Amino acid sequence: MSILVLGGAGYIGSHTVRQLIDAGRDVVVADNLATGFTAAVHPQARFYQLDIRDRQALDALFESEHIDGVIHFAAYSQVGESMSRPLKYYNNNLYGTMQLLESMVAHDVGRIVFSSTAAVYGEPRSVPILESDPTVPTNCYGQTKLAMEQMMSWVSRAHGLRYTALRYFNACGAHPDASIGEAHDPETHLIPIVLQVPLGRRESVSIFGGDYPTRDGTCVRDYIHVTDLADAHILALDYLLSGGESDVFNLGNGVGFTVREIIDVAREVTGHPIPAVLSDRRAGDPAQLVASSEKARSVLGWEPRYGDIGTIVETAWAWHRSHPHGYAEV
Numbered sequence: 357m358s359i360l361v362l363g364g365a366g367y368i369g370s371h372t373v374r375q376l377i378d379a380g381r382d383v384v385v386a387d388n389l390a391t392g393f394t395a396a397v398h399p400q401a402r403f404y405q406l407d408i409r410d411r412q413a414l415d416a417l418f419e420s421e422h423i424d425g426v427i428h429f430a431a432y433s434q435v436g437e438s439m440s441r442p443l444k445y446y447n448n449n450l451y452g453t454m455q456l457l458e459s460m461v462a463h464d465v466g467r468i469v470f471s472s473t474a475a476v477y478g479e480p481r482s483v484p485i486l487e488s489d490p491t492v493p494t495n496c497y498g499q500t501k502l503a504m505e506q507m508m509s510w511v512s513r514a515h516g517l518r519y520t521a522l523r524y525f526n527a528c529g530a531h532p533d534a535s536i537g538e539a540h541d542p543e544t545h546l547i548p549i550v551l552q553v554p555l556g557r558r559e560s561v562s563i564f565g566g567d568y569p570t571r572d573g574t575c576v577r578d579y580i581h582v583t584d585l586a587d588a589h590i591l592a593l594d595y596l597l598s599g600g601e602s603d604v605f606n607l608g609n610g611v612g613f614t615v616r617e618i619i620d621v622a623r624e625v626t627g628h629p630i631p632a633v634l635s636d637r638r639a640g641d642p643a644q645l646v647a648s649s650e651k652a653r654s655v656l657g658w659e660p661r662y663g664d665i666g667t668i669v670e671t672a673w674a675w676h677r678s679h680p681h682g683y684a685e686v
């Protein structure tokens with residue numbers, strides 16, 4: 357009984373593989389290494405370097421492994437890039453998922469957990485956001501994830517496949533032992549960018565907009581630890597394997613922090629003054645994104661363990677300090 361993790365060399369994928377293996381599960385990882393890293397692949401996982409758009413490679417994998425469930429992270433995820441290169445996102449996120457589902461149906465593999473995103477909601481009408489709230493994405497990335505959810509739903513009706521879509525809010529932090537963590541190139545996310553200042557890799561951090569209708573004028577986000585996300589994937593897979601129906605779940609802590617508050621936490625954790633410079637708003641940023649994750653808690657029994665923002669930033673700092681160039685050998 358093996359679990360296939362597609363995109364298992366990436367940020368959230370590698371943390372999920374780690375939790376699966378620590379729980380004694382047999383894991384197969386597939387990744388095209390476009391944004392993932394060989395060094396992030398767990399040594400106890402059987403690794404296939406393949407692209408999910410390669411139907412033959414997928415078929416060969418399903419024929420040589422006995423896969424009971426799939427956890428699918430293999431997608432592009434940069435909002436800005438999705439706006440300038442939308443077809444790149446349609447090609448990987450939608451065409452790739454289509455190839456995957458065709459291969460799964462052909463090989464009778466009927467359970468899949470996959471990454472969706474808070475970006476499916478667009479500008480929320482109210483917070484905390486519920487799964488039943490309107491989905492009106494304001495960027496191409498969110499649109500492709502919503503379309504993936506819809507594709508799953510139709511395939512589920514036609515072929516009996518069951519799925520869970522996990523809509524993450526702001527993934528952050530690193531494994532508490534600092535052996536794996538976040539490494540993007542280019543880096544666009546707030547916490548790793550803030551920590552580049554004490555690492556000596558940038559002079560200051562820019563705050564994108566100080567005139568939002570929030571308590572200090574900067575955007576509010578719900579930061580959720582990557583290990584808690586990993587736990588949720590395993591619970592969601594076990595839910596499907598024990599007969600659960602297809603469903604959609606938000607994953608967040610239900611608590612929002614402003615950009616300024618995050619910088620203050622990082623100052624405390626690192627002991628560095630971290631200069632911040634107010635700059636223009638970034639296009640497409642909603643003022644507030646905060647999840648209601650009551651459904652994941654009640655249906656999946658999910659209980660985030662790293663809800664404290666100080667602990668979250670500490671784990672990120674321990675990773676970045678010990679791996680200042682990520683997985684790159686310098």
Ligand code: UDP
Binds near residue numbers: 546
């Ligand atoms: N942000 C910022 N400066 C940066 C990077 C991000 O002020 O250098 C802000 C961004 O505008 C957003 C928040 O930090 O309000 C979180 O951004 P991130 O890109 O980490 O995640 P997103 O919410 O876009 O998924």
